[in-house]
Each structure stands twice: as structure tokens, then as C-alpha cells.
């Protein structure tokens with residue numbers, strides 16, 4: 509199966525550290541892997557309206573929701589490239605994930621079945637030197653993948669515990685991340701590691717028992 513990577517850019521500015529780090533990782537992808545890049549700031553999604561318990565969601569057409577939905581369904585690999593904002597994903601990315609809840613309830617999409625087995629990756633830039641402050645972002649992506657049965661990438665431990673999925677780079681102003689040589693080194697092999705299934709923490713504890 510040809511792999512298709514969807515890079516979802518979630519920064520509120522263009523050409524920022526997160527995108528630079530994501531592009532450094534993407535450079536290592538083989539030529540036959542398709543790459544689609546969508547910048548959420550340039551393709552803003554409307555606020556998500558929760559209709560789950562009132563009526564069916566309708567498949568969007570002709571707008572940014574449709575663009576993101578079609579790109580998401582077409583991807584074998586989804587890369588959430590979000591700067592660390594208040595220790596979690598940016599509002600752009602959060603809104604994108606909120607729309608997944610509507611797509612889960614859109615008749616005919618079978619979104620959950622469709623997403624099972626796809627791979628979720630994360631890339632983030634943060635100003636803080638101690639990377640463990642990114643745990644809420646890592647948890648958001650890991651648990652979302654676990655909920656959907658997706659595979660998160662496991663790169664490194666935060667706080668000593670192996671957890672799924674995020675390439676971290678340090679930087680405050682645009683370009684700073686290019687001086688984070690450890691992050692750039694990790695980027696070179698980020699997409700090459702075989703991803704394990706995402707699990708909720710309580711599942712990991714049960715399997716270890």
C-alpha cells in the first residue's frame with residue numbers, strides 16, 4: 509500500500525519552529541511516499557458544534573472541513589505538527605481534533621473503522637528546556653490514537669517512561685529549532701521506527717500485570 513502522509517500544521521504563525529522540525533523529518537521520507545501539507549491557519553476550521561445527541565452530522569462539502577476530512581481519510585499517516593501552547597496542542601489543532609468527534613458520528617463515513625490502523629505522529633516545538641512539560645500534548649495525541657485504534661509512534665521517553673509519539677524540538681523564535689541539534693538528529697530517523705499500538709495507561713498497566 510502506498511503511504512500517504514498528511515502533515516497538519518497547527519501553528520498560529522507561518523514558517524515557525526514546528527514546521528521546520530516537521531520538514532526536517534519529512535525530508536527523510538522515501539520519494540514514493542506522498543506528502544500533503546495543510547496549514548490550519550490558512551485553512552481555518554469553524555468552531556465545532558456538538559450535534560452528537562441531537563441529530564446526525566452531515567458530511568461537509570466545499571469548505572475547509574471537507575478539505576481536512578478528505579485529506580484525513582486519504583492519509584495512511586497523520587502528522588500533527590503543533591507548537592506547544594499552554595502545555596498542550598494549539599487551538600487550531602484542538603479544533604481539528606474536535607471535528608473528528610463529528611466525523612465519528614457522520615453516517616456513511618465509518619470514521620473509526622477507517623482510522624484504525626492508520627498511524628498518528630506528533631511533532632512539536634516548545635520554548636521550555638525541560639521536555640516533560642509537553643506531557644499533556646503527548647497524552648492528548650496518545651489517548652486520541654488509543655481511542656481510535658491508531659498507532660502512535662514511540663520515539664523517546666518523557667520523564668523516563670516510554671510514551672507514544674512526539675518529536676520534540678526546542679525553540680522560541682522562528683529558526684531557533686535549527687540550533688537544536690539533538691532534535692534534528694532525532695528527526696532523521698523519526699519516521700523509520702515501527703510504531704506500536706497506542707494504549708491507554710490503564711491498558712498498559714493491565715498488560716504488565
Ligand SMILES: Cc1cc2nc3c(=O)[nH]c(=O)nc-3n(C[C@H](O)[C@H](O)[C@H](O)COP(=O)(O)O)c2cc1C
Pocket residue numbers: 519520521523524525526527590591592593594595596633634635636637641678679680681682
Ligand atoms: C499562545 C502560546 C502559548 C505557548 N505556550 C507554551 C508552553 O506552554 N510551553 C512552552 O514551552 N512554550 C510555549 N510557547 C512557546 C512556543 O511553544 C514556542 O515559541 C514554539 O517555538 C512556537 O512554535 P512555532 O514557531 O512553530 O509557532 C507558547 C507560545 C504561544 C504563542
